[in-house]
Structure formats: structure tokens, C-alpha cells
Amino acid sequence: QVQLVESGGGLVQAGGSLRLSCAASGRTFSSYAMGWFRQAPGKEREFVAAMSWSGGSTIYADSVKGRFTISRDNAKNTVYLQMNSLKPEDTAVYYCAADRSRRNVPSSSRNLYDYWGQGTQVTVSS
Numbered sequence: 001q002v003q004l005v006e007s008g009g010g011l012v013q014a015g016g017s018l019r020l021s022c023a024a025s026g027r028t029f030s031s032y033a034m035g036w037f038r039q040a041p042g043k044e045r046e047f048v049a050a051m052s053w054s055g056g057s058t059i060y061a062d063s064v065k066g067r068f069t070i071s072r073d074n075a076k077n078t079v080y081l082q083m084n085s086l087k088p089e090d091t092a093v094y095y096c097a098a099d100r101s102r103r104n105v106p107s108s109s110r111n112l113y114d115y116w117g118q119g120t121q122v123t124v125s126s
Contacts, residue, residue, distance in 0.1 A: 002026045002115040004096050009120030012086055016124070020081040022096030022117055030074040033099040033106040035113055036081045038092035038122075045095070049081060050106035057105050064090075086124045093119040 008020040022034070035050035049060045049070040058070055069082040079096060097113035099106065107113070 002029070002032070002098050004098060004115055004117035006094065006096050006117045006120040009094060009122045011123045011125065014086060014088055014124055014126050016086050017082070017084045018086065018122060020083065020094055020096075020120060020122070022079045022081075024077045024079070024098065026077070029077040029098075031100075031102060033101070033103055034070070034072060034079040035097045035099065035106060035108075035110075036070060036079075036094060037097060037110055038090075038094045039119075040092040043092075045110055047108040047110065048094070050099075050108060051079065052104060052106045053102050054104075059106055059108060061108070083122070086122075088124045088126045091122060091124050093121050095119045 003025040006022045033053050036048040039045040051058045051070045067085045072079045096117045098115040100114045
């Protein structure tokens with residue numbers, strides 16, 4: 001069992017930056033692919049970014065490509081999401097998720113992730 005705890009959300013003006021963190025419990029963090037998803041009010045949860053267990057492969061949603069960066073620090077059991085040039089449409093609850101499979105390429109499908117955090121709110125004002 002893995003527990004994930006997100007932090008770093010908050011209120012920011014458009015054009016600003018935030019860095020989200022997701023701390024994972026357990027000794028097997030380095031073997032998990034990690035992803036970030038978000039859910040805005042009235043909308044389905046959508047994929048944002050993901051990184052393979054090795055860190056060698058990353059994928060991004062088109063809407064955040066070039067603005068967001070996912071990274072991981074296996075020594076700290078933590079995955080990060082650096083968000084720059086934030087837009088009001090980035091407002092959502094952001095969730096991190098862990099995938100136990102050792103895919104060489106991470107997945108953008110939320111159905112393939114096994115563990116989820118409780119989410120952290122990001123609000124971008126115009």
C-alpha cells in the first residue's frame with residue numbers, strides 16, 4: 001500500500017508559478033510511474049503529466065506542454081509538478097497518482113493508476 005500526500009497548492013495570479021509536491025510512503029516509490037491529474041468543478045478528472053519509474057520518459061497534456069514540468073526525487077520519495085505561466089483555466093484540484101507497473105512509457109489513463117492522493121487546490125485568478 002502506498003499513501004500519497006500532495007502539497008503546494010494555493011491562489012496565484014495569472015502568469016504566476018506554483019510548485020506542487022507529492023510525498024509517497026513506502027520503500028517502493030522508485031519503482032512506480034507517477035502522474036499528475038486535475039479536476040475542475042463540473043468536469044472529469046484529466047491527465048496533466050506523468051513520468052516513468054526510471055525517470056527516463058515523461059509525457060504531458062497538450063494544454064500544459066511547455067509550461068509544466070514533472071520531476072521526481074527518489075531519495076525523498078517525492079514527485080513534483082512545476083507550473084509556470086499559469087492561466088485561469090488551470091484552476092482545479094490537482095491529484096498525484098502512482099502506477100505499480102514498470103511501464104517504459106508512463107500512461108495518461110487514470111484507470112491505470114493504482115494509488116491516489118487527496119488532492120490540492122490550485123486557483124489562478126485573472
